[in-house]
Amino acid sequence: xxETQDKFKVLLREHGLKVTNQRIAILQVLNTRPNEHxxxxxxxDYVKEDYPDIGLATVYRTILLLxxxxxxxxxxxxxxxxxxxxxxxxRDKAHRHHHLICLECGSIxxxxxxxxxxxxxxxxxxxxxKVEDHEVKLFGRCRKCRNNAD
Amino acid sequence: xxETQDKFKVLLREHGLKVTNQRIAILQVLNTRPNEHxxxxxxxDYVKEDYPDIGLATVYRTILLLxxxxxxxxxxxxxxxxxxxxxxxxRDKAHRHHHLICLECGSIxxxxxxxxxxxxxxxxxxxxxKVEDHEVKLFGRCRKCRNNAD
DNA sequence: CTTAGTGCAAAGCTTTTGCACTGCA
DNA sequence: TGCAGTGCAAAAGCTTTGCACTAAG
Numbered sequence: 001x002x003e004t005q006d007k008f009k010v011l012l013r014e015h016g017l018k019v020t021n022q023r024i025a026i027l028q029v030l031n032t033r034p035n036e037h038x039x040x041x042x043x044x045d046y047v048k049e050d051y052p053d054i055g056l057a058t059v060y061r062t063i064l065l066l067x068x069x070x071x072x073x074x075x076x077x078x079x080x081x082x083x084x085x086x087x088x089x090x091r092d093k094a095h096r097h098h099h100l101i102c103l104e105c106g107s108i109x110x111x112x113x114x115x116x117x118x119x120x121x122x123x124x125x126x127x128x129x130k131v132e133d134h135e136v137k138l139f140g141r142c143r144k145c146r147n148n149a150d
Numbered sequence: 151x152x153e154t155q156d157k158f159k160v161l162l163r164e165h166g167l168k169v170t171n172q173r174i175a176i177l178q179v180l181n182t183r184p185n186e187h188x189x190x191x192x193x194x195d196y197v198k199e200d201y202p203d204i205g206l207a208t209v210y211r212t213i214l215l216l217x218x219x220x221x222x223x224x225x226x227x228x229x230x231x232x233x234x235x236x237x238x239x240x241r242d243k244a245h246r247h248h249h250l251i252c253l254e255c256g257s258i259x260x261x262x263x264x265x266x267x268x269x270x271x272x273x274x275x276x277x278x279x280k281v282e283d284h285e286v287k288l289f290g291r292c293r294k295c296r297n298n299a300d
Numbered sequence: 301c302t303t304a305g306t307g308c309a310a311a312g313c314t315t316t317t318g319c320a321c322t323g324c325a
Numbered sequence: 326t327g328c329a330g331t332g333c334a335a336a337a338g339c340t341t342t343g344c345a346c347t348a349a350g
Contacts, residue, residue, distance in 0.1 A: 074228070076226050076228065078224070078226065078285075100273070100279050100281075102279070103282065109277075109279075111273065113269060115265065115266070115269050116265070116286075116288075119263060119265050120288065123250070123261065123288070127259075127293065128292070128293030128296065129250050129252070129259075129288075129290055129291070129292050129293060130290045130291050130296060131250075131288045131289070131290040132253065132289055132290040132291065133288075133289040133290070134286065134287060134288045134289065135285075135286070135287045135289070136266075136284065136285070136286050136287075137284060137285045137286075138266075138270065138273070138279075138281045138283075138284045139281070139282055139283040139284065139285070140279055140280045140281040140282040140283070141279070141280050141282065142278070142279050143277065143278030143279060146278065146280060
């Protein structure tokens, strides 16, 4: 996805930040693995394949940067690992992007649904809280694990 | 709420665990502050008022125990603190218990809604994932903060 | 050239663990 | 009395930070 890379370069320059090989390499890793929900260590390992001298601190700093620029989303699945995934370029789609977490095998999948729109309107009119973002996590058992249990 | 305390004592004994002053004191703190979403440090400080010699490790161990016994719920609001609150004794109600987090003042409020039932059925029939629990967090601005901004 | 970015190692935090002691059952 | 529970301090993770060096603009 060179378009994300270009967007990234533009964003960096707009903010007076430098375009470095390390930053591009990290974005590349996240970009080529859109549905893997990577931990920092996993990102670090993947990036080292292309860029063996990179330091873990740079990975942390770059991920923070990417998150601030809204190119990457942080994910906490309560499994003890903090994960990151490339964000959807379409802000509205990202807003409808939720996660299914299997309690048995730990697999993570995503689904899209605008299920919360009504609720958010209801909350606004009843207590005046204006919802700007939301996070929905569904925990359970995936088909495979349920079949294995039989 | 002596009923929760009694339930707790019964649960402990059922599991062959001992009823100690420390455990009761920690449950008491959570019980008397049902809507405060306390961090471990806050719990530790409150318990020390009644029980000054308690160790932080005991607080961690007891909270883990309470969570395992489903008396306490863990909450991660992405604000850098892990929080705990007393769980609803009614399992179904707990399942419909969600959080509103104000991005400006950090206030946390709860609301109840069974909004996800349809969705969960839909997910089960389409991909065979059986949802057993869910977590919904809504981020935005509370009425007070929106008014202050004007 | 200038200074943001980087790698490394050290420091900081939260949470967990090992061990000798305490107190519930 | 016996063993689960506790307090303390050390260890273990993960993440951040300070500093001298490197490289982007």
